Amino acid sequence: MATTTNAWPDATNTGVPAGVTLTPSGDVVITQAGAVVSGLNITGSVYIKADNVTLENCKITSGGWAGVTIDSGVTGAVVQNCTIDGTGRAPDGTGNQGIMGSGTFIGNNIFNVENGIVPGSNSVIQGNYIHDLQAGGSPHYDGIQIDGGLSNIQITGNSIINQWGWTSAVMIDNGFGPVSNVTVTNNLLTGGAYTVYADSNLGTASITGVSFTNNHVGGAQYGDALIRGNNSVFTGNYTDGAQLASTLNTSANSGTTTSPTMPPATPEVPAAPGIASWSPDTGKTGDGITDANQITLHGTAAAGSTVKVYDGSTQIGTATATSAGSWDYITKVLTDAKHTLTATATNSSGQTSAASAAVAVTVDTKAPAAPTIASDTVNAANQVVLSGAAEANSAIKVFDGTTQIGTATTNSSGAWSVTTSALSAGSHALTAKATDVAGNVSAASTAVDAVIGSGTTGSTGSGTSGTGTTAPAAPKIASFSNDTGTAGDHITSDKTLTLAGTAVANSTVKVLDGATQLGTATADANGAWHYTTAALPDGKHSFTATDTVSGVTSKASTALDVTVDTAAPDAPVLLSDPTTHNRATVSGTAEAGSLIKLYEGATLLGTTTVASDGDWSVTTPNLKHGSHTFTATATDAAGNTSALSQPIDPPIGSHSGGGTSTVEVTNVRQHSDYTATIKGTADPNSEIKLYDGSTSVGSSTTDADGKWSFQTSDLSGKSHAFTAEQVDTADHVVGTSSGAAMIGSGRSDTLTGTTGNDVMVGKAGADTFQFASNFGQDVIKDFAARGPSHDTIEFSKSVFDSFASVLSHAAQSGHDVVIATGSDTLTLKNTQLDKLNSHDFHFA
Template sequence: MTNDNTIELKGTAAANSTVTFYDGSTKIGTTTASSTGSWDYITKVLSDAKHTLTATATNSSGQISAASAAVAVTVDTKAPAAPTIAKDTVNSSNQAVVSGTAEANSTIKVYDGTTQVGTATTNSSGAWGLTTSALSAGSHVLTAKATDAAGNVSVASAAVDPVIGSGTSGSTGSGTSGSGTSGSGTSGTGTTAPAAPKIASFSTDSGVAGDHITNDKTLTLAGTAAANSTVKVLDGTTQLGTATADANGAWHYTTVALPDGKHSLTAADTVSGVTSKASTVLDVTLDTAAPDAPVLLSDVTSHHRATVTGTAEAGSTIKVYEGTTLLGTGATGADGHFSVTTSGLKTGSHTFVASATDAAGNTSALSQPIDPPIGSHGGNGTSTVEVTNVRPHWDHTATIKGTADPNSQIKLFDGTTSVGSVTAGDNGKWSFHTSDLSGKTHAFTAEQVDTTGHVVGTSSGEAIIGTGRSNTLTGTTGNDIMVGKRGADTFEFASNFGHDVIKDFAARGSAHDTIEFSKGVFDSFASVLSHAAQSGHDVVIATGSDTLTLKNTQLDKLNSHDFHFA
């Protein structure tokens, strides 16, 4: 079990064979064994789940080996919920005796401020308890964190504040005094009600975690109560059912199917026939109704992006698609209006639809489509504005060069933010010097505008510039110029990526870059090599009408570690 979702595999196979990797029956990538038969491969990002990984080897004659023995790996990157501290007392040795609940079989560490003062392991029900090391006299603030089997650490629990050395005061009973010449009174006794139980959590809190709005009709409650007591669970004044707390006081209860609406859940526990006060109310709103499909109102286009506006259920999340490809995400305001700007689009006709997902996680049907044309020109004719080169500088700035109509005005955008303008020369060439680009990646596009300010052309691609650290730079469907700068960068390309250039691809060294093709483009290193050629100082990889140029790169220096296939 691991919280690393990119797994490095190493092994041996027949010398120079092609090693193919599978997750179950799904092919996830390939690499090539060395002349000694050794190989290693780093997977793409794997989902949180159990993965059964195997490998086969294919020799130069096309013969495929039997599958290797399977390696079962469980990926878990989700941190556990914060523990609860249900009870804390102080013993005669100036130690705090602390107990509570957390994720089952997790490791609990209790801290006094930032100092660890105890550790324990939860049982299969999630209950835990420990006695801290001796504490100094005075007030202390204790919190707990849970670490799951994969090594993910929760946020800290709510704090408790035991006081050491203050002493404890006992309680005294009250009696009824007798009367008479020599009579004596007798002390009365009573049965003390148990402390009110706690509802610590419920599941599943679908949609937006923590908002207590869910589309799960059967809720599972977890909490603490007096050990071995009977816990009654109520919705308002209606009893839903009962559960029995275990020897550590932990209990769980799953409701019957509840109707849509607000539910006020409480719990009370009974010991020796005496019932506690009710717990603090847990309010949960159940909503299983999908919202109406969004209504798309407009689709203004600019620098190869479309801004889609419309209306949908207030507070819902909007996703805009072209086919099955997600182009952008936004949220509706209190008035139900939204605006989503898409990623870069290729020149031509497009058809968009949108869905709405409410706070409970219910998703609507798709909207009626709209079809904005991308890259169309105004009445003054066509434009040939393009980005042709990028040159980074030592001071974290860069010079972007391009072409357009002679003497035309060019506006530059970083994403959707306007960053300046230049005028093309008599030969149609233009150059723009950026401000400081450190701290994040940047994607520049260019627009040509006429004398009235109307856009008459937009560059088909982008100038994409990294930070100098390890970045992921994703190509568009236009003609992109990409500079990762220093750092181990990943350059991503999907189908129909255009005519792209990587100016500083590093095929070796500590800052070793990687090119990731979607499997619709290439699915193996051998396939890449069959479409690659040396062109002067550069390597050109061509597929269909698309090309990727690696500047100042030698074809014989490339190997399978330089490529991933997703």
């Protein structure tokens, strides 16, 4: 059925009517119930704090957070025929809103804002012209923004023109709670990524009773509507929005008669998903056989769809496709057998695709039987020719003790033959192992004793060459444990050591310390042996081993020298702790070469190695204001750790000149000329000194509200960490910022958070942001979760140890993601929680 409208709202029929005389004014705060405010030219913001207030025929030019703010709980507010210019910048340089709060909003002309109207519950939005959206920072433009926790909103007869390719003309989501009873009808709506959204993916609350009817839409980057995870109605709308928007502010905007070009349609069935790959494909790659009984499927499907995975006709699980259309699924334990895996995709309308192409995977977790060695012959080249049987088509590896000396593949009957590499004179215990096509490895075969000597060669089946009385090869001491302290220095605090080595299979190994025999061990069928000593005295020990076969003893092995040291060093002595720039430098004395660990309570602040003269010093990271108590331990090369030192307790952020003051860095804004503006707070009318690391870079003065701002010089070429100090009239430091303003170089930087409140800007490049425990309340302003400059957040495992742990502590807060643990928070500005994945995080 055709529909006729009057002229759409534009600059000629909204805002302050022609002929109204305006009186200049600053900020307007309305506290009288029932007041009518009209005819003002307001440079500033309007705050409505009483019921039944009418604001009309006013021009508002505001760089505040909103042109008009209606307090929570206020009812009956009316804002009509006002011109609202947001100037394109909020107080922090980002974007602001035209109108915020509950009320009736009619005939207003709103522009130069990030979001036109952010209504409360029980609001009517009618006949407004919202256009030319503009904001600094990284804005998410919405003509009307409904972010959850709201109900009973009517949006009728408006012109909402979003000239950007993001985010929407009308945004409805559940980021802050449920949404119910919102009608969007007979509006002119254009632009955005999608022109209208009803998106349940930003939270867990419901979206109900939402309808988009008889609207004129178009001009979006991806499509007219994104309705995801709910049953919102989108019907009877028209696709002539972009054409109608072009007539605004011209004589052609005189009314419209159109017929719907988008009648309700049967939801489209999604395309069949694809199973692109699976892992791990052990053994021979590409043969579809694996020894893993849990596999991971990787595939593609319609974005946001639910993927059901089947083994034959049995559903074994589900996954959700990302916004990019990728999905992964890890199976439960699968039985040893052939499995035929398929997948289907179901969209938010409940439509299910056809099944994907099948992927066949055979699970084989059973190791093959140990091979048999039927014969072994020593040839004139001192090689051993072995033959035997094993599982058909398996790979055979032949070992001399633990050293691989030959390989072969069995034929379809299981037969195999190997000619080893040339072997040294003496007895050799040879074994074989079989690896099947799935990658399962058998136990070792029974050993054969091949003797390489100077006698007759070429005997068959005996495995010998020569007289058989040749001494066996010297055994080897391969390792010892425990090697405490610094690995590889052969200094240990363990008095009872375990030696491990190789010898002729089943031979007797004698272990000596110098000339004193400590004991014996027997090599196993693979030639491996182990020996654990009794308690050893402190000092240097020289271990050797001999090997005896058929009464013939080998030469001694190469000696293994180990020093046993079980005495802990003395506790360190802490001598001084000067503080500067919110850090303390603690120095002292301890055993030369030992490792110093400096603690505050149980928190490790830093480490260093003591110099040869016994001196050491550690500079702490940024610390919070107040008293701190430090202790230290020393750990020697053997791994012995001393008792705690006596404590030392420097105050941080105060000087003898007076009390402490609170100084914070609150924001960083980078500029195209490679400079940046750093903002913060401190005591009103005080002097602030700025440092880049330990280098003084300038000063600023706070205003009457305690706010300060500092413009840097050119920052190109390297990363920077700015801190701030407040000084009194005698130039004594009375306060230091708990955290820093960190700015990357534009390449791939690593920015490490302090224990204070940091503001981080990585700039271009694939940056890494590191956070240890007690990291404070930090902000990353430009986190890139995708693309060639993909950033990474690295948490200490004492904070989070997995992506699942991060998600359980993360929430969407407006356009930002907040990750909270205890009193610490990390805010990722302008980031969507559902766009984060495990590749964005590391755990160290």
